[in-house]
Amino acid sequence: MRTAIAEVSPTKVRSISLLVAILLVVALTNSAQITAPTSSTFLDPLPQDTGTLGLKQELRRLQTTGRLMMIVAHPDDEDGGLLTRESRGKGVTTLLQTLTRGEGGQNKTGNTFSDELGILRTLELLASGRYYGVEQRFTRVADFGYSKTPDETFQKWGGHDVPLQDIVWVIREFRPDVIIARFSGTDADGHGHHQASSILAREAFRAAADPNRFPEQIKAGLQPWQPKKLYVGNVCGFGASTCPDENWTVKINTGEEDPLLGMSYVQFAVQGLRHQQSQGLADIRVPSGPRYAFYKLVDSVAPNKKDTNGHETDPFDGIDTSVAGLSSNVRDTRSTQNIKEAADRIADAARSSDPDSTALVEPLLAALNSLSTASQLEVKSPDQATALVKFCTKQEQIRRAINLALGVELRASMVSPGSAGDREPLTGISPGQDVTIKVNFHNGSKLPLKLGSVSLAGAVAERGKNRNDVSPSSIPPGGAYEHTLHFRVPDDAPFTKPGFRRNDPQRDSVYTVDQPKLITLPFASMPAAMVHVGYELAVTNHSPEHAPSDLPEISAPVTVSIDDAAGNTRSAEVAVVPAFSVGIQPGDRVVPLSSHDPLEVNVRVLSNLDDPETGTLRLQAPLNSRISPPQQEVSFSRRGAEKAVQFKVTLPPQTQGHPQLRAVLSNGGKFYSESYTLVIREDLGSFYYFQPAVQHISAVDVRVPRDLKLGYIMGAGDDIPTVLQQIGMNIALVPADRIATENLSQFDTIVLGVRAYDTQDALVKNNKKLLDFVSRGGTLIVQNNNSVGDFNSGRFTPYPAELSRARVSVEDAPVQILAPDSPIFHSPNEITQKDFDGWVQERGLYFMSSWDEHFKPLLSTHDPGEPEQKGGLLVAKYGKGTYIYTGYAFFRQLPAGVPGAIRLFVNLVSAGKQAASN
Numbered sequence: 001m002r003t004a005i006a007e008v009s010p011t012k013v014r015s016i017s018l019l020v021a022i023l024l025v026v027a028l029t030n031s032a033q034i035t036a037p038t039s040s041t042f043l044d045p046l047p048q049d050t051g052t053l054g055l056k057q058e059l060r061r062l063q064t065t066g067r068l069m070m071i072v073a074h075p076d077d078e079d080g081g082l083l084t085r086e087s088r089g090k091g092v093t094t095l096l097q098t099l100t101r102g103e104g105g106q107n108k109t110g111n112t113f114s115d116e117l118g119i120l121r122t123l124e125l126l127a128s129g130r131y132y133g134v135e136q137r138f139t140r141v142a143d144f145g146y147s148k149t150p151d152e153t154f155q156k157w158g159g160h161d162v163p164l165q166d167i168v169w170v171i172r173e174f175r176p177d178v179i180i181a182r183f184s185g186t187d188a189d190g191h192g193h194h195q196a197s198s199i200l201a202r203e204a205f206r207a208a209a210d211p212n213r214f215p216e217q218i219k220a221g222l223q224p225w226q227p228k229k230l231y232v233g234n235v236c237g238f239g240a241s242t243c244p245d246e247n248w249t250v251k252i253n254t255g256e257e258d259p260l261l262g263m264s265y266v267q268f269a270v271q272g273l274r275h276q277q278s279q280g281l282a283d284i285r286v287p288s289g290p291r292y293a294f295y296k297l298v299d300s301v302a303p304n305k306k307d308t309n310g311h312e313t314d315p316f317d318g319i320d321t322s323v324a325g326l327s328s329n330v331r332d333t334r335s336t337q338n339i340k341e342a343a344d345r346i347a348d349a350a351r352s353s354d355p356d357s358t359a360l361v362e363p364l365l366a367a368l369n370s371l372s373t374a375s376q377l378e379v380k381s382p383d384q385a386t387a388l389v390k391f392c393t394k395q396e397q398i399r400r401a402i403n404l405a406l407g408v409e410l411r412a413s414m415v416s417p418g419s420a421g422d423r424e425p426l427t428g429i430s431p432g433q434d435v436t437i438k439v440n441f442h443n444g445s446k447l448p449l450k451l452g453s454v455s456l457a458g459a460v461a462e463r464g465k466n467r468n469d470v471s472p473s474s475i476p477p478g479g480a481y482e483h484t485l486h487f488r489v490p491d492d493a494p495f496t497k498p499g500f501r502r503n504d505p506q507r508d509s510v511y512t513v514d515q516p517k518l519i520t521l522p523f524a525s526m527p528a529a530m531v532h533v534g535y536e537l538a539v540t541n542h543s544p545e546h547a548p549s550d551l552p553e554i555s556a557p558v559t560v561s562i563d564d565a566a567g568n569t570r571s572a573e574v575a576v577v578p579a580f581s582v583g584i585q586p587g588d589r590v591v592p593l594s595s596h597d598p599l600e601v602n603v604r605v606l607s608n609l610d611d612p613e614t615g616t617l618r619l620q621a622p623l624n625s626r627i628s629p630p631q632q633e634v635s636f637s638r639r640g641a642e643k644a645v646q647f648k649v650t651l652p653p654q655t656q657g658h659p660q661l662r663a664v665l666s667n668g669g670k671f672y673s674e675s676y677t678l679v680i681r682e683d684l685g686s687f688y689y690f691q692p693a694v695q696h697i698s699a700v701d702v703r704v705p706r707d708l709k710l711g712y713i714m715g716a717g718d719d720i721p722t723v724l725q726q727i728g729m730n731i732a733l734v735p736a737d738r739i740a741t742e743n744l745s746q747f748d749t750i751v752l753g754v755r756a757y758d759t760q761d762a763l764v765k766n767n768k769k770l771l772d773f774v775s776r777g778g779t780l781i782v783q784n785n786n787s788v789g790d791f792n793s794g795r796f797t798p799y800p801a802e803l804s805r806a807r808v809s810v811e812d813a814p815v816q817i818l819a820p821d822s823p824i825f826h827s828p829n830e831i832t833q834k835d836f837d838g839w840v841q842e843r844g845l846y847f848m849s850s851w852d853e854h855f856k857p858l859l860s861t862h863d864p865g866e867p868e869q870k871g872g873l874l875v876a877k878y879g880k881g882t883y884i885y886t887g888y889a890f891f892r893q894l895p896a897g898v899p900g901a902i903r904l905f906v907n908l909v910s911a912g913k914q915a916a917s918n
Helices: 016-025 051-062 080-089 114-132 150-156 161-174 192-207 215-219 265-273 324-329 333-350 358-374 382-406 720-726 761-765 767-775 788-794 899-909 911-917
Strands: 067-072 093-098 135-137 178-181 229-232 250-253 292-300 408-416 434-443 449-457 467-469 480-488 530-537 553-563 569-573 580-585 588-592 599-607 613-620 626-628 631-636 642-650 660-667 670-672 674-680 686-692 694-700 709-713 730-733 749-752 779-783 801-803 815-817 848-851 859-861 873-878 881-886
Touching: 051 080, 051 333, 051 382, 067 080, 067 161, 067 192, 080 093, 080 114, 080 265, 093 114, 093 161, 114 135, 114 265, 114 674, 114 686, 135 161, 150 192, 161 192, 161 215, 178 192, 192 229, 192 292, 324 333, 324 382, 333 358, 333 382, 358 382, 382 408, 382 553, 408 530, 434 449, 434 530, 449 480, 580 660, 580 670, 580 674, 588 720, 599 613, 599 660, 613 642, 631 642, 694 899, 709 720, 720 730, 720 899, 749 767, 761 767, 767 779, 767 873, 767 881, 779 899, 788 801, 881 911, 899 911
Parallel strands: 067 093, 067 178, 093 135, 178 229, 408 553, 588 694, 709 730, 709 749, 749 779, 779 881
Antiparallel strands: 229 292, 250 292, 408 434, 434 480, 449 467, 449 530, 530 553, 553 569, 580 599, 599 642, 613 631, 613 660, 626 642, 660 670, 660 694, 674 686, 801 848, 815 859, 873 881
């Protein structure tokens, strides 16, 4: 288990206008309504969500039943300014559905990739969401990299219906009045995923109302639902300040200042967006002033409220969003009367001149009781199902408002077993462990309160179980109550892990679902452990018929104190994890067919149990393998202890293929064969990334040059050096900040990692030294950089060449060898067309568009229906040496063990040796 502090960035190419728009339009995500991950600051509410400011915002929400849903493709696509305005400014209950988690993206600043990257980016999005006040959902489809067309996107995602059914599920569950697709569904959107998200939104708008579409959802208890209106975005270009009248229906000023936020909606959204550091947005700023979002109405069942120019003033024009309007969805007189009474009480509270006063509590309690009675109606129609969802939302909002009016606070912290990691934090508890939780309830009001109950819920206990009733006691104004809960984690407690996985993240574009109820949720459906406290006003005598749900309630996740990588103490949510974490490092390995030496396999085992334990560790290998030793006993003295265990494995004679090894630990009749990694960062929450204890081996027919000394300068982060070392190359990592003083003549070849000029200022400053290295006889390989303008203005190449955003997104696009006589295709490996088979995700990105005659293009490829791209692999002689630029996605192919890509890359780094021999 290791602590992942890496950041990631998306796999999408945008135009300059789109990049600017992302910086200005911004993102949004989840709110306190959805369980969010935590940190020392993450657990604490934002200032705008506390005290008078928080109460005023809650009162805004209480006055409307409006529900809005936005659909986007990736994290960072969303219009944060608009959603912040709707949720915080207008009080609309708002949901963001992001189809993917950005798991196919490039990693700009760290070495977290693939599904672990998706977890990190989800945590970033959730951190941003505290600012935007929206619920958040996903689908089962994955970001498989850049796609140029929706057709390719749907083909990778298994057709329309795979993501469509998840969107329909969320619509039927959330029951929005308005749906907004962030994109237009046209070529103007660029990325095929973007186009697909809008196409799916249009289909889902009507499909959700059809009981014959995905009828299994109806059988599972959902009701059909027809949203009232559907809008699409990107109708005027991203970041546009003006738009032709015929292109838009609503024009919303997200630059409007909100006194409760202390800034404009888009500026507040930017504060959240900064948490998406993986996107390079940590320092984003937006100036004050008007900023408009344009959307076009493309489908509707609501009354037409357009003016003569075809415009509306608000997305909810023509839709009744009043609380009293809910009475139209119920039949019985009593429920109708209770709804109207609740609406009146809410209006009374909202009109209060002193919303921080405890005088608000009585009308809010009365509204809560009225809605509790109304919400007991029997659901017989889609409209009644919608009314029930809105009743429940209003009850939650009223309870939050009451808690804010009374200044009630609740904290629940785990006293044992506590964090005990050697080098990294542990937030997990395991089945069978005894746990003690200290509960602290604070009454910040001017009124005495009476505590009703303290109960434990979450994955470790169902609501109502493990209930620790307390003797009714009055808590005076400003007073506190402490309570201790004791429980044992059930043997069958579910682990805090996603309910979906990819067996082959490099090639699978749809998740396999293990727990269907978790398909659309960010992670788990609830915290591993949560404490609920019920209370009431000590001076209030509620009638006997009032159920406990009529009373105020406050909840808090159970947390544990940990020390992060910087040595700072912080709080994080407790998770349920297996008793042992078992992992093989590295998880992927490339082995040359010519090597017959035993493989040294390193297995890392960590114990999460309090008491000393011993287990038996074994390896599972292909038939006829020799494993030494056959098994090993592993002992642990305490929680957090870990052991590194080595085996030697001799595989049977191999042909080029993909055998695998698996590590299994047995203890007490149970077997453990997966590792869990705490993904965490100072400004984020945390979640565990689970990975099978498997080492995937790629047996590759590759020859490597002898005595070639290779230097590798990392850029944004990739695993190419690891692969080159595995196949026997003499490679050294050279820190970029040491280039000025490093003796480069010790190397035959230097490779710059992905996005090296984008991320390493030292390379920009010392580029001449790199070119001098080439001139004196060295070989320099430069891989793709994404900042096209900076690269071109920097004049980093030895001869003029223009970098472009051209890319070939189809990984099996045909490749033509333009210079078959070049030594690069013959030594030390003979390269043929077969070497371009089996590539993953994409052929390449950021190809050169033009180049000086000194450069020689070696390959040509293109996406279907597009012209040939010859700028993906250029070679030039410079002085006595060789300069190579490549946009081919070797950073994806080598870690995936793609044989042909490995063989070709070895030939590239050997180009200087080949030239010398000639």
